[in-house]
Amino acid sequence: MSTSTPIRVLHVDDEPEFGDMVAEFLEREDAQLDVTSVTSAAAGIERLDGAQFDCVVSDYDMPDQNGLQFFESVRDSHPDLPFILFTGKGSEDVASDAISAGVDDYLQKQGGTGQYTLLAHRITNAVAQYRSKQEIEASQERLSLFFEQSPLGALEWTESFDVARMNEKAEEILGFTEEELVGSSWRRLIPESEQDGVAELFAEMLTESKAYDIEQETLTSDGERIRCEWHHRVVRDELGDVITIFSKFQNVSQRVQREKELAEERAFTEQALDTLEDVFYVVETDGTLTRWNERLGAVTGHSDVTLDGKDIRTLFAEDDHDRISGAIEEAIETGTATVEARLLTAASEEVSYELTGKRLTDPHGEFVGIVGIGRDLSERKERKAEIQFARDLLDQTERIADVGGWEIETATDEVFWTENLFDMLGVDYGQAPPLGEALDVYLEEDRQRVANAIETAVAAAESFDVEARFERHDGELRWFRIQGKPVLQDGEVVRLRGAVQDITDHKQREKQLEQFASIVSHDLRNPLNVAEGRLELAREECDSEHLPSVAQAHERMRDLIADLLELARGDERVSAMELVDLGELAGQCWNAVETGDATLVNEAETHFHADQSQLRQLLENLIRNAVEHGGDDVTITIGDQPDGFYVADDGQGIPPEDREQVFEPGYSTSTEGTGFGLSIIRQITEAHGWTVSLDTSTDGxxxxxVTGVA
Known part of the structure; x- marks a missing residue:
C-alpha cells in the first residue's frame, strides 16, 4: 500500500512465544503493521469487541476453537473484516474448507523468515481491498444520500447510459416516475435533432476524467421541450475504473426566457435611447464615460471608439471642468445635480448644454455610477423665443382684430380667458371666473342665449355662433359675437374653445344700412310705383313706340332696388344654419331659373351646414350668370371639391385682366344685368366664412x- 496509515493486526495463536516472534517479524517487514497477539479464540473475540482492528491472522489448530470456528465467530460481529488463516497444519481439506468458508487468504507456516515477508504482503493486500471496499460503500452511501436530498434533479446511469435510478426532484421536472424511466436510454430525454451532440459528449465522458456542464433542451413525459442545465460526472476508483455515472440537472426555461426578455428589453432600451434628441450618458465616480447614446457621437463628432472610457470633463470647455466635477460630487452626495456647460465638438465648436445627472445604484442599492441627460440649450432657447414670438403675435392679432380667446373645461366648468378678452370686458380679475360667473358679464336678456349655446355644444358636440350684449363698467354697451368649437376625447366633449369678437362697430354699420334700405325701399319704390301706374294709364290712352322702353327701364330700376336691398343686408343675411344636401338644392335652383336650352350636369354629393335660403340665392345667381353670359346652349356643371364646391360652364369665359373686377358692385358685361349679382355672391360666401374665387374651367x-366650407 502507498498509504502510511497504520494497519492494526490481531494475531491469534495458542503458542505465546511463536505469537511474539510473528509480531516482531511482521513489524520489521512493514512499519505500518501494528500487531497485537493473543493465545486463544476467546481472547481474540474479547479484543475485537474492545478495539479497532484492520485484519485478523489466526492459527488453525487451537484447543478451544479451531481457526475456522473462530472465523465464524468473527464474521458474526465483523462480517467484512479481513481474515487470514496462518496455520502449521497444511492439509488440502483445511485449505478447501477455509476458502469455502470465505476466508480472505490462507497461508501455511514454513521454516525461515521469508514466510513473514509473504504474510506481511498478504495482510497489506487484504487490508487495501477491505479499505477500498469501505470507501466505495461510503461513497455509494453518500451518493444515495445526495440523490434523496439533492434540491436538483438527479439521475444515475449505467455505463451504456441507460437510466439506473432517479430522485423525486427528477420525477417532478421530467414528469416520469422512476418505474417508467429506469432502463430507458438517454435518447428518450433528448430531442432527436440534438442526439448526435449528446452521444459525442457521453462517449467522451467515458474516456476523460472531468466534469461536463451544459445547457440542453430536454423532453418531458408529455413531449414538452424544456431548457435544462445539466452537470454530468463520472466517479472512478483508484485504478480509474468507473464506479458510477450520475447527472444533476434543473429546469432553467424560465431563466432562459427571462434572459431572452432582458436581452430584448436591453436592445429596445438601446434603440429608445438612440432615438432621443437629448444626449444620454452614464459615468463612473471619476467621470469615466461608460455608456452613451448615438446623439452624443452625432453632436460631438466623436466615434464610439474615441468616446469609450473618455473622461467626460474633456468633452467640455476647460473653464467648465470644475463645474462638471462639482456636479458629479453633488450627484453622488445628494442623489441628483444639474449644471450648464459648453459641450465641445470635434471641430472645437461650443454648444450650450444643460446636464442633469442622478445617482445610479444596482438592485442591492450599491452605487455604480451617474446616469443623466444632456439637453441642447440653444435649441430650447430658440424654441422659447419662437413660442414667445407666437404668443406676442397672437396677442397683437387679437388686439388688432379686437378678438379674445376663451376655453371651458366641461368636467369642472373652469374658464380660461386670454389677456385681450380681459381688456375687452374691462374687468380686472386675477383669473377667469367659473362658468356661472363668466356668463354674468352679458346682459341678462342675452345671457340665457349664450348658456343655451354652450349647453347644446357640449350635448351635441357641435360648434356654435351667437351674439350677445355686454355693458362695461363705464356704462358703454358693446355687442359681442361668441363662437365656440368642442374638443373631443374618446367621443366625449372634454372642453370648449372659442373666440369673442367685438362687433359693436359692425352693428352700427348694420343699423346705418337698415336706414339706407328703408330709404331705398320707401323713397325710391314709391316714385317707381307712381311711374309704373302712370305708364299703365298712358298705354290705355295711346299706343306709342316709346312706352315698352319706359316699362323696361322701370323693371331695371326695380331689379336695381332689389339688389341694393340685398347688398344692404350684409352679414345679417346669414341666420339659421342647417345641414344642406348640395346636389338636391342645386337641382331645385336649376328649376327656379329661366335656363332656356342650357344643360345642367349635377355631380354634387356633399352635405354641409349653411343658411339654405342664402345658399339657394348664391346658386341661382351663379346659374343665371352662366346662362346670361354663356349663351342659351351653355352646359353648367356643379360638383364637389375637397373643402367646398364649384360651379363651372363651357361658355366664353372672362379675360384674366377683368377677373378682379367681377365681384365689384355694378360690374357687368351685359346691358340687361344690374352688376350686383356677383357682389351678392361674394357677400353670401363671406357671411358664411367661405371664400369664392374665379378661374377658367376645363372647357374654357x-x-x-367656393372653399373653406366646413
Missing part, C-alpha cells in the same frame, strides 16, 4: 370655386 368657360 368660367369656374367659380
Amino acid at each position: 368657360g368660367i369656374r367659380f370655386d
Whole structure:
C-alpha cells in the first residue's frame, strides 16, 4: 500500500512465544503493521469487541476453537473484516474448507523468515481491498444520500447510459416516475435533432476524467421541450475504473426566457435611447464615460471608439471642468445635480448644454455610477423665443382684430380667458371666473342665449355662433359675437374653445344700412310705383313706340332696388344654419331659373351646414350668370371639391385682366344685368366664412370655386 496509515493486526495463536516472534517479524517487514497477539479464540473475540482492528491472522489448530470456528465467530460481529488463516497444519481439506468458508487468504507456516515477508504482503493486500471496499460503500452511501436530498434533479446511469435510478426532484421536472424511466436510454430525454451532440459528449465522458456542464433542451413525459442545465460526472476508483455515472440537472426555461426578455428589453432600451434628441450618458465616480447614446457621437463628432472610457470633463470647455466635477460630487452626495456647460465638438465648436445627472445604484442599492441627460440649450432657447414670438403675435392679432380667446373645461366648468378678452370686458380679475360667473358679464336678456349655446355644444358636440350684449363698467354697451368649437376625447366633449369678437362697430354699420334700405325701399319704390301706374294709364290712352322702353327701364330700376336691398343686408343675411344636401338644392335652383336650352350636369354629393335660403340665392345667381353670359346652349356643371364646391360652364369665359373686377358692385358685361349679382355672391360666401374665387374651367368657360366650407 502507498498509504502510511497504520494497519492494526490481531494475531491469534495458542503458542505465546511463536505469537511474539510473528509480531516482531511482521513489524520489521512493514512499519505500518501494528500487531497485537493473543493465545486463544476467546481472547481474540474479547479484543475485537474492545478495539479497532484492520485484519485478523489466526492459527488453525487451537484447543478451544479451531481457526475456522473462530472465523465464524468473527464474521458474526465483523462480517467484512479481513481474515487470514496462518496455520502449521497444511492439509488440502483445511485449505478447501477455509476458502469455502470465505476466508480472505490462507497461508501455511514454513521454516525461515521469508514466510513473514509473504504474510506481511498478504495482510497489506487484504487490508487495501477491505479499505477500498469501505470507501466505495461510503461513497455509494453518500451518493444515495445526495440523490434523496439533492434540491436538483438527479439521475444515475449505467455505463451504456441507460437510466439506473432517479430522485423525486427528477420525477417532478421530467414528469416520469422512476418505474417508467429506469432502463430507458438517454435518447428518450433528448430531442432527436440534438442526439448526435449528446452521444459525442457521453462517449467522451467515458474516456476523460472531468466534469461536463451544459445547457440542453430536454423532453418531458408529455413531449414538452424544456431548457435544462445539466452537470454530468463520472466517479472512478483508484485504478480509474468507473464506479458510477450520475447527472444533476434543473429546469432553467424560465431563466432562459427571462434572459431572452432582458436581452430584448436591453436592445429596445438601446434603440429608445438612440432615438432621443437629448444626449444620454452614464459615468463612473471619476467621470469615466461608460455608456452613451448615438446623439452624443452625432453632436460631438466623436466615434464610439474615441468616446469609450473618455473622461467626460474633456468633452467640455476647460473653464467648465470644475463645474462638471462639482456636479458629479453633488450627484453622488445628494442623489441628483444639474449644471450648464459648453459641450465641445470635434471641430472645437461650443454648444450650450444643460446636464442633469442622478445617482445610479444596482438592485442591492450599491452605487455604480451617474446616469443623466444632456439637453441642447440653444435649441430650447430658440424654441422659447419662437413660442414667445407666437404668443406676442397672437396677442397683437387679437388686439388688432379686437378678438379674445376663451376655453371651458366641461368636467369642472373652469374658464380660461386670454389677456385681450380681459381688456375687452374691462374687468380686472386675477383669473377667469367659473362658468356661472363668466356668463354674468352679458346682459341678462342675452345671457340665457349664450348658456343655451354652450349647453347644446357640449350635448351635441357641435360648434356654435351667437351674439350677445355686454355693458362695461363705464356704462358703454358693446355687442359681442361668441363662437365656440368642442374638443373631443374618446367621443366625449372634454372642453370648449372659442373666440369673442367685438362687433359693436359692425352693428352700427348694420343699423346705418337698415336706414339706407328703408330709404331705398320707401323713397325710391314709391316714385317707381307712381311711374309704373302712370305708364299703365298712358298705354290705355295711346299706343306709342316709346312706352315698352319706359316699362323696361322701370323693371331695371326695380331689379336695381332689389339688389341694393340685398347688398344692404350684409352679414345679417346669414341666420339659421342647417345641414344642406348640395346636389338636391342645386337641382331645385336649376328649376327656379329661366335656363332656356342650357344643360345642367349635377355631380354634387356633399352635405354641409349653411343658411339654405342664402345658399339657394348664391346658386341661382351663379346659374343665371352662366346662362346670361354663356349663351342659351351653355352646359353648367356643379360638383364637389375637397373643402367646398364649384360651379363651372363651357361658355366664353372672362379675360384674366377683368377677373378682379367681377365681384365689384355694378360690374357687368351685359346691358340687361344690374352688376350686383356677383357682389351678392361674394357677400353670401363671406357671411358664411367661405371664400369664392374665379378661374377658367376645363372647357374654357368660367369656374367659380367656393372653399373653406366646413
